[in-house]
Amino acid sequence: MNRVDVILSERELERLTSVIDSSGAPGYSVARHITGRGAHGLVASESLEVTGLGTNVHVIIFCEEPVAEALRTALRPLLAYYGGVAFVSTCEPI
Amino acid sequence: MNRVDVILSERELERLTSVIDSSGAPGYSVARHITGRGAHGLVASESLEVTGLGTNVHVIIFCEEPVAEALRTALRPLLAYYGGVAFVSTCEPI
Amino acid sequence: MNRVDVILSERELERLTSVIDSSGAPGYSVARHITGRGAHGLVASESLEVTGLGTNVHVIIFCEEPVAEALRTALRPLLAYYGGVAFVSTCEPI
Amino acid sequence: MVDTALALQNILTPPVLFFFLGVLAVLLGSDLEIPAPLPKLFSLYLLLAIGFTGGVQLERSGLSLTVLLSVGAAVLMASVIPLYSFLILRTRLDIYNSAAIAAAYGSTSAVTYITAESFLRVLELPYDGFMVAALALMESPAIIVGLLLVRLLGRSSRKPGQEKVGLGAVLHEAFLNSSVFLLIGSLLVGFLVAQQGPTGVQKLELFTDKLFYGVLTFFLLDMGLVAARRLNELRRAGPFLIGFAVLMPLINAALAIGLAAVLGMSQGTALLFAVLCAGSSYIAVPAAMRMTVPEANPSLYISTGLGLTFPFNIIVGIPLYLQVIKTVIPAS
Amino acid sequence: MVDTALALQNILTPPVLFFFLGVLAVLLGSDLEIPAPLPKLFSLYLLLAIGFTGGVQLERSGLSLTVLLSVGAAVLMASVIPLYSFLILRTRLDIYNSAAIAAAYGSTSAVTYITAESFLRVLELPYDGFMVAALALMESPAIIVGLLLVRLLGRSSRKPGQEKVGLGAVLHEAFLNSSVFLLIGSLLVGFLVAQQGPTGVQKLELFTDKLFYGVLTFFLLDMGLVAARRLNELRRAGPFLIGFAVLMPLINAALAIGLAAVLGMSQGTALLFAVLCAGSSYIAVPAAMRMTVPEANPSLYISTGLGLTFPFNIIVGIPLYLQVIKTVIPAS
Amino acid sequence: MVDTALALQNILTPPVLFFFLGVLAVLLGSDLEIPAPLPKLFSLYLLLAIGFTGGVQLERSGLSLTVLLSVGAAVLMASVIPLYSFLILRTRLDIYNSAAIAAAYGSTSAVTYITAESFLRVLELPYDGFMVAALALMESPAIIVGLLLVRLLGRSSRKPGQEKVGLGAVLHEAFLNSSVFLLIGSLLVGFLVAQQGPTGVQKLELFTDKLFYGVLTFFLLDMGLVAARRLNELRRAGPFLIGFAVLMPLINAALAIGLAAVLGMSQGTALLFAVLCAGSSYIAVPAAMRMTVPEANPSLYISTGLGLTFPFNIIVGIPLYLQVIKTVIPAS
Numbered sequence A, B, C: 001m002n003r004v005d006v007i008l009s010e011r012e013l014e015r016l017t018s019v020i021d022s023s024g025a026p027g028y029s030v031a032r033h034i035t036g037r038g039a040h041g042l043v044a045s046e047s048l049e050v051t052g053l054g055t056n057v058h059v060i061i062f063c064e065e066p067v068a069e070a071l072r073t074a075l076r077p078l079l080a081y082y083g084g085v086a087f088v089s090t091c092e093p094i
Numbered sequence D, E, F: 001m002v003d004t005a006l007a008l009q010n011i012l013t014p015p016v017l018f019f020f021l022g023v024l025a026v027l028l029g030s031d032l033e034i035p036a037p038l039p040k041l042f043s044l045y046l047l048l049a050i051g052f053t054g055g056v057q058l059e060r061s062g063l064s065l066t067v068l069l070s071v072g073a074a075v076l077m078a079s080v081i082p083l084y085s086f087l088i089l090r091t092r093l094d095i096y097n098s099a100a101i102a103a104a105y106g107s108t109s110a111v112t113y114i115t116a117e118s119f120l121r122v123l124e125l126p127y128d129g130f131m132v133a134a135l136a137l138m139e140s141p142a143i144i145v146g147l148l149l150v151r152l153l154g155r156s157s158r159k160p161g162q163e164k165v166g167l168g169a170v171l172h173e174a175f176l177n178s179s180v181f182l183l184i185g186s187l188l189v190g191f192l193v194a195q196q197g198p199t200g201v202q203k204l205e206l207f208t209d210k211l212f213y214g215v216l217t218f219f220l221l222d223m224g225l226v227a228a229r230r231l232n233e234l235r236r237a238g239p240f241l242i243g244f245a246v247l248m249p250l251i252n253a254a255l256a257i258g259l260a261a262v263l264g265m266s267q268g269t270a271l272l273f274a275v276l277c278a279g280s281s282y283i284a285v286p287a288a289m290r291m292t293v294p295e296a297n298p299s300l301y302i303s304t305g306l307g308l309t310f311p312f313n314i315i316v317g318i319p320l321y322l323q324v325i326k327t328v329i330p331a332s
């Protein structure tokens, strides 16, 4: 099985979950209040809370490979426009 | 080494940590306020905060394979009764 | 590519991010309010919030292998002095 | 004929208007949210404040027969409502979901109670503050009756090897659930402090009184957001449950008003009693049901109470019940 | 010559002193922080409170010509400021960053407005409370003008295959952004409640009034932390943007004071109007710009407003504008 | 003979009763919790409020000899207590743990101080508000003495290649730790605002005064949860540390009362001074010790202070010290 990790701004969370839903993934988990650094600079809690831009979310999807493939296709334009990163690794259900 | 990811309702967190403790794992980490979707439907922050059901937790255990095996046996009935998911992957200590 | 997971006390977060920055990593993500158990005992939310010790952070770095190697060298003394754990696994960009 | 002035007087208060604002935010797709754990702060505050005030009132009125009768009637209703609710629900739903929803309707909604109390204060209608003790004591019997229904009628389906939840764990959940515990605890604290004389009470009243209306307003803004998000789920639940969610509070309130008249409650107290019976719990019961009846679908028992019965009681119920009470019970 | 007494009177108030304390904490490297989501609690409270109070005032003054003129002038300024700001910015920056920063300066800063209002209350200078309606209505035009600038002048660079953000989405963001929505909503609630008579207003005023100054103090402590952390980024932005961040509020305030004199605003109201025009938005505009102009660098349009223009207005601007107003507009 | 009436008067106040409620919740296994970061909100508020009020009082009393003597005595005690505590602890523990625990007992507990102040207000016993300056200044010397003990006696064990924490970093932690910084900063703000006259103070007092007792109550509910969870750990720490955690506050308070009598403090001020010396820090010291003495076990120095000394002082200590003071120092 695959594990997909996506990290992007919480403002795109709804877009992301609808992409996940239509990819056929059996579920997903969301951690909010993620800060960090990436190609678009620093995301720090204090100021983004105040500006309304918010912080990042970290979304994890455990799914079969074809679903991960579908996610790949659907995610790329989203990440290209709004920023964010996504990585795939392998795992097994316990 | 193995990495075990468990995601389930925070109401079962104490049960889970006592399972982990008795599995002989050298430690674990807990992230709270996890939302998501799974076989039992949507877990959304707002309403579950209000209902007292709470949100999910994401627990990570880095451990040797035999411990992961012990976890597997102990976790399955817990997940079967209360819901939640768990996955294993491999990793190396830095 | 590699995925590095570091979990340590939030009081060392600034030290950690400066280590990451000088390792040449393209970015990192930070989840705060992580609790758990390790070699140095239990880290529980309630009391550490009150004592000013704070809780743990979980930092994820997606990077190429040489960067992970640089991180390894820089992280070890930090973890040895202050406690905390770090693990490496493999992954692919989506 | 509904008294429109009375209904408007309830709707055009800040708490109810902010509730609508929350609903509107969801319907229009605004990104307004009150992030966790801020709603928890509000609900902890509200429970502590009504518990404390209730305890003070209880000490003032003494443990009289009136108190015992009122609280007894509440416990009775909390045990009986699940029984007939279960019979109605079983016509369409399985044992597990029927028992869980029945338990929720046996118990009550703290926020509805608080809103009704605020409404009475605006109208300057007197009421017995000790009714908060009834609020605290209605959760547990409903949970226990719900569980007994499952145990007696549905036990066989449990597969071997599955975890077994003992009666002890259920009673634990029924009485030590954080909301019930904080409410009862604050009630006892209020009682003890009031016994020491007025100074202690006055010092805390600045906090429990003056902030109360504002926090309630904020909390109802959040409840508007929450309830509106539940509306969608409710639509999927189908017309039977929608009808149930609106008719049940009416039936329960009607019974409650009758009982209140028999017991000689004042108009204000009768409204609180009606609202207690009409409300559906989304605080203590869901947590208990999830543990004891994992076969039931939480979105059913939460959505009916939170998405429909709660706003119905807030907007229509409170002024309606009061209007009925005014025709049944003479002003004191 | 600056009136030092007036400036000191503004600086030596708790909110401004705690702002300095926050800045100092960052400069000295203290680990002081107000963890998320507590700042959100404060900002939700402040928006709700000023919206509600503004609505009450609006109801009291009625929808008179004065109100319409004042609000109209604010909307005009919110549309015009981005245009000339854009021309200035384009001498050094690309279209995207210019448009985003221009939009931020067209709109306004709620916290600066609130601080100015508090300052007026300390001085006991009367002002028109309905100006909060202007505050609520300045975000949207600035966002729309900023977007049009990008659409008309910069569209060609968008690569095919990239997501396209429609005008609908932008208007949605402009009007349903959580801050704008809560502000306008609270304004309407305040208006409706005030129409019902004084009781409802009084009950909530305990919450919206008495806590206000304290929450503002807390929030400014946090803003001090936030602004100081932005100072570094600003240094990297270079002298052009630093100059822009200080001169722009002066130009905008000067224009506003002239307009206020023409429209016959009172001294207090003129100060609020000047502050509205001098402020730079870091609440609604950044969120809208991020969606519609992802090519622009958020650290530029946030840092200029938050790191420099905001503290400049709080510390120097407010007393300075008032001093100028006192020479231009006679006391009423 | 203990004055039971006085003890009861302390125990039957809302803050102390809610502390018990928190303890009870843990003992009975209720899932009551006050989720992070809400306790942080309360502690930030309490530090800001007592700092501000203390600064106002300090301005009112002036920087007199009394003030300097009282604060000097506190700094002296904060430096001496760690020395004899260290000697006692070394009979059973290693250098690192001894030094860390000694530093914690040299410093003080802000919540105990606040509870004592509240108690004095209930009793209407006058006290010097500037003692909060002593509270702020006791953390740093204790941290520095604790560090010197480790440096002078324990340095050799540090392995080569391990990170070395310089004296600068320790002083930084001792003075810029968020709690110490906010306390001292608020004190200065209060001082400056009070110098401007009464208006500024009055405006913030609505916030710092009226809410105070309520927030303290909430915070002690949380402290009850926290302390009770620490009780288990303490049991593992063994009878030596348990005895230390109860006897140390008695010894320190006795010394403090003697010193207070010599310095001619009033009864109320003497109680505050005794409580300052009897308390054990769990705010600034643990964070400093963790950095400078990672060899020490945090659960030891946190659990003794938080699990036992803190509740002991709150429940037994405050009324007991006051009773002793009343026999030693004449009422003024």
Ligand SMILES: Nc1ncnc2c1ncn2[C@@H]1O[C@H](COP(=O)(O)O)[C@@H](O)[C@H]1O
Residues within 6 Å of the ligand: A007, A008, A009, A034, A035, A036, A037, A038, A039, A040, A041, A042, A043, A056, A082, A083, A084, A085, C025, C026, C027, C028, C029, C030, C060, C061, C062, C063
């Ligand atoms: N290499 C990375 N490792 C871990 N997290 C990353 C990495 N790159 C970016 N991120 C996260 O993704 C967010 C958005 O990335 P970006 O759009 O590249 O700035 C950042 O704020 C980080 O939280």
Ligand SMILES: Nc1ncnc2c1ncn2[C@@H]1O[C@H](COP(=O)(O)O)[C@@H](O)[C@H]1O
Residues within 6 Å of the ligand: A025, A026, A027, A028, A029, A030, A060, A061, A062, A063, B007, B008, B009, B034, B035, B036, B037, B038, B039, B040, B041, B042, B043, B056, B082, B083, B084, B085
């Ligand atoms: N495929 C999945 N990937 C990631 N998280 C999941 C997945 N399935 C379930 N979860 C998480 O586990 C929680 C409980 O799962 P369930 O009991 O299946 O509803 C969900 O609310 C999600 O947060």
Ligand SMILES: Nc1ncnc2c1ncn2[C@@H]1O[C@H](COP(=O)(O)O)[C@@H](O)[C@H]1O
Residues within 6 Å of the ligand: B025, B026, B027, B028, B029, B030, B060, B061, B062, B063, C007, C008, C009, C034, C035, C036, C037, C038, C039, C040, C041, C042, C043, C056, C082, C083, C084, C085
């Ligand atoms: N084996 C493990 N698996 C997951 N998290 C761990 C593990 N060991 C330690 N941790 C986390 O790292 C923190 C610090 O570890 P330590 O310094 O070993 O106590 C703990 O509080 C845990 O949150």
Ligand code: NA
Residues within 6 Å of the ligand: D081, D104, D105, D106, D107, D108, D109, D252, D276, D277, D278, D279, D280, D281
């Ligand atoms: Na009911």
Ligand code: NA
Residues within 6 Å of the ligand: E081, E104, E105, E106, E107, E108, E109, E252, E276, E277, E278, E279, E280, E281
């Ligand atoms: Na502006």
Ligand code: NA
Residues within 6 Å of the ligand: F081, F104, F105, F106, F107, F108, F109, F252, F276, F277, F278, F279, F280, F281
């Ligand atoms: Na001490």
